[in-house]
Amino acid sequence: MTATLCQTMGFFLGFLGIAGIIASTAMDQWQVQDLYDNPVTSVVNSMGLWRSCVTQSSGFTDCRPFFTIMGLPALVQACRALMIVGIVLATIGILVSIFALKCIKIGNMEDKAKANLTLTSGIMFAVAGVCAIAGVSVYANSIVNNFVIQSVSINMGSLQTRYTFGPALFVGWVGGGLLLVGGIMMCVACKAMMPEKTRQVYLEMLRNFAKLTS
Structure with a gap:
């Protein structure tokens, strides 16, 4: 695979990937009401990072934003922060990668400079993907824990609403995964774009570092 194709x-x-995590962050279906034991219901509750919604059987959806930040659970605030950091890093990575593309000529920019930009954007993509995957996974873990607790309460006769995974979680996982794979491919392309002399210098530095640490 050539460096240009990989890049x-x-x-x-x-x-x-960034389109996926933006869509996931904006969606209201991070968790949706579980209808396994009650498939026929007039309303379905769902919740996202920014608001909670109620969908009626007629198709009408009424959403209420979370007006306060301090009153939100720490989990929601942490997921918001992770997703926003991922979006910001991925956006910067996209801008940097545009200038790094070999098919775009900007003045007399050398291959070494483009390789460094490619590596920078690759690292940003990978970190953004990890942030998105972490945010979605933490939220999904809380849904699993609450589902188990609510299931026990329901079996004991308590009337509670159980929630399960919403489509936003899967969109976030896919988006984060695409960013992570894209970042790895950009880093691989950077290695192939490096001039032979610079590549030999880097390899020699790695060998010396390995000797020092052994």
Whole structure:
């Protein structure tokens, strides 16, 4: 696989990944009401990072934003922060990767400079993907824990609403995964774009570092 193809594929995967995590962050279906034991109901509750919604059987959806920040659970605030950090890093990575593309000529920019930009954008993509995957996974873990507790309460006769995974979680996982893979591909492309002399210098530095640590 040539460096140009690897770099281009990494760029498009990163672009699709940032679109996925933005969509996931904005969606209201991070958790939705579990209808396994009650498939026929007039309303379905759902909740996202920014508001909670009630969907009626007629299709009408009424949403109420979370007006306060201090009153929100720490988990929701942490997930918000992780997703926003992922979006910011991925956006910066997209901008950097545009200038790093070999098919775009900017003045007399050398291959070494483009390789460094490619590595920078790759690292940003990878970190953004990890942030998104972490935020979605933490939220999903809380749903699992609450589902188990609510199931026990329901079996004891308590009337509680159980929640399960919403589509936003899967969109976030896919988006974060695409960013992570795109970042790895950009880093691989950087190695191939490095001039031979610079590559030999880096390899020699790695060998010396390995000797010192052994």
